[in-house]
Amino acid sequence: MKYVQSGALKPGMISLKSIYDKRGVCLLAANHELTAGIIKQLMIMEFPGLYIYDEYSEYEDLTEILDEKTRLEAMNALKTMNIDRVLYLSTEITEQLLSVEELMIDFKDLKIYHNDTYAHSLNVAMLATTCGIGLGMNNYDLQELCASAMLHDIGKRGINREILDKPGKLTPEEREIINQHPAIGYNMMYDNPAITTRARMGILLHHENWDGSGYPRGIQGDRIPLYARIIHVADVYDAMCQKRAYKEDYDPKECVEYLMANSGTMFDLHIVENFIHYLTIYPVGTDVMLSTGQKARVIKNRAKSVLRPVVMLEDKTILDLAKDRNTYNITIVGYDKVFLEGKDLEPAEVEESADVEESAESGLNSDSELADSELDLESGLESEAD
Ligand SMILES: [Fe+2]
Numbered sequence: 001m002k003y004v005q006s007g008a009l010k011p012g013m014i015s016l017k018s019i020y021d022k023r024g025v026c027l028l029a030a031n032h033e034l035t036a037g038i039i040k041q042l043m044i045m046e047f048p049g050l051y052i053y054d055e056y057s058e059y060e061d062l063t064e065i066l067d068e069k070t071r072l073e074a075m076n077a078l079k080t081m082n083i084d085r086v087l088y089l090s091t092e093i094t095e096q097l098l099s100v101e102e103l104m105i106d107f108k109d110l111k112i113y114h115n116d117t118y119a120h121s122l123n124v125a126m127l128a129t130t131c132g133i134g135l136g137m138n139n140y141d142l143q144e145l146c147a148s149a150m151l152h153d154i155g156k157r158g159i160n161r162e163i164l165d166k167p168g169k170l171t172p173e174e175r176e177i178i179n180q181h182p183a184i185g186y187n188m189m190y191d192n193p194a195i196t197t198r199a200r201m202g203i204l205l206h207h208e209n210w211d212g213s214g215y216p217r218g219i220q221g222d223r224i225p226l227y228a229r230i231i232h233v234a235d236v237y238d239a240m241c242q243k244r245a246y247k248e249d250y251d252p253k254e255c256v257e258y259l260m261a262n263s264g265t266m267f268d269l270h271i272v273e274n275f276i277h278y279l280t281i282y283p284v285g286t287d288v289m290l291s292t293g294q295k296a297r298v299i300k301n302r303a304k305s306v307l308r309p310v311v312m313l314e315d316k317t318i319l320d321l322a323k324d325r326n327t328y329n330i331t332i333v334g335y336d337k338v339f340l341e342g343k344d345l346e347p348a349e350v351e352e353s354a355d356v357e358e359s360a361e362s363g364l365n366s367d368s369e370l371a372d373s374e375l376d377l378e379s380g381l382e383s384e385a386d
Contacts, residue, residue, distance in 0.1 A: 001057045001285040003107070005049040009039045016051035017108075018068065048242075051108055051285070059312055060284050061300035065100050065109050066093060066126060074125070075118045078150065081157075087194055090125070090147040094139065097129050102303045105130055107252055107283040110241050117156050117164075120238055125149040127234035127275075128227075134274045135230075147195070148202030149231050155185025155203070179215050182207055202227035206235060209266045222268075229268045233259060233275055236266070253281050253335075256306075277304045282335055284309075289334035290319075307332070 001016055011034055018030045028038060028050075042050070070092055077085035097103060110123045128149035132142045156164060159181055163174045170178065186204035189195040205217065205228035212220030214232075224232075240255040250258070256276050263272040282288060286298045288311060296311035296319070308322035311332075319327045 001060050001062060001108070002052050002054050003049055003283075003285060004052050006039070006042045006047050009034055009042065009050060009052070011036050011039065013050075014053040016053055016057070016062070019047065019050065020072070056285075056297045056299060056312060059299050059316070059318075060297075061310075062108075062284065063100075065103065065105065066096055070096065071122060074122050074150065078118045078121055078154070081154075083151075083189075083192055083194060086150050087143075087147050090143045090150060093125060094129055094142045094146050097126065097133060098139075098142075102301075103130055103133065103278060104280055104301045104303050104306075105278055106280045106301065107241060108285070110238060117153055120242065121150050121153055123238040123241075124152060124231060124234045127237060128230045130278045131230050131234060131271065131275045134278055135271075144196055144199050145202070145227050145230065148199035148227050149234060151185065151189065151195070151199070152203050152206045152231050152235065153181060153185065154188055155181035155183065158184040158188070179207070183216055198225065198227055201225045202231050204228070206231040208232065210263075210268050211265045213265075224268075229271055230275075233267050233271050237275075237279070252279065252283055255279070256281060277306070279306065280309075281306045282309050282332065287336035288332045291329075291331045291333050 013034045015028050015030055015032045018026055019028045020026055070089060074089045077089055105127055125146050129142055129146040132145045159178060163177055182204050186200055189200050189203060205224055208214035208217060208219055208224045208228060210220060212218050237255055237259060240250045240258060256279055259267060259272050259276065263269040280301045282298045284298055284300060288296050288298060290296055294313055296313050298309045299312045300310040302322045305322035310318060310320045312318050321327050321330060
């Protein structure tokens with residue numbers, strides 16, 4: 001399996017996964033042979049790339065951590081604002097993730113749909129719930145966290161689409177408008193008795209930074225509720241993985257290093273330390289160079305051994321760099337940077353893309369003043385959870 005950017009696709013290649021447009025309409029089925037017409041259409045739609053079968057695919061671990069039906073239903077529930085369905089699907093997603101034998105989030109699990117807020121929300125829900133599983137949360141908390149993550153950007157429905165999709169730098173006024181989305185989302189969910197206080201606070205405070213430089217409140221440390229701290233990390237990680245109108249994507253290693261470099265300032269160090277155990281540095285399908293001088297393909301990743309995947313040499317010999325003691329002296333010294341093609345951005349621009357600029361006035365309306373008392377309540381619940 002290879003991730004091939006749209007500009008490098010060729011007729012005759014076979015798609016590994018189905019892809020969908022922003023409305024959830026299937027554009028291309030899995031196992032479908034590409035034609036020049038299909039490739040042209042993908043280019044016109046600025047579809048970033050596809051996963052394509054190749055000679056290693058039969059050996060690769062292509063397990064889906066979430067089934068396609070659940071993904072589509074979740075995106076549809078978000079689009080139609082069917083909150084009861086979102087809550088039901090949070091349970092479903094949590095159960096599916098808990099049932100995965102060796103839980104890892106591969107890039108292929110995130111780069112599936114045409115980029116939009118709903119696909120991003122689902123990715124953040126998967127990432128946040130996985131982090132919660134790593135932190136040992138119980139099922140109820142995981143479902144609550146998953147629902148909060150699914151709904152974290154629901155307030156963007158109240159923001160002008162032109163500002164949300166604007167390529168290039170935002171003006172201070174536009175930035176201030178976008179920064180209102182957590183409060184808008186919080187208010188949208190305020191009257192819904194099915195959304196718990198903790199889930200709602202995850203929505204309101206998912207752009208708070210550990211050092212107090214976030215928004216809308218500028219609170220810091222463990223005054224920021226646990227769900228909000230987790231969703232913040234998941235949100236920034238997924239934003240970095242995706243190619244958007246205003247930025248290129250980053251490769252897996254850069255994304256992880258960005259999280260680590262900003263732990264203790266933007267992020268809770270404890271959460272980042274846990275989170276990175278479940279992220280792939282060398283996703284399945286990555287071509288790597290070994291310290292032995294041999295070329296190899298990553299065919300499987302192992303949870304908590306992210307630097308030591310299972311690889312296949314060109315002669316189809318399999319090396320398990322994490323479990324086979326005979327391979328302990330072999331390291332990965334280089335990797336295929338397909339994800340980096342065309343990339344020339346600096347990390348500073350990521351901050352903007354992930355809405356992590358300086359804190360701004362929240363624009364909370366009178367309903368949101370209630371969030372102050374909820375925050376106190378939340379802090380109490382938090383210490384119980386910890
Ligand atoms: Fe957000």
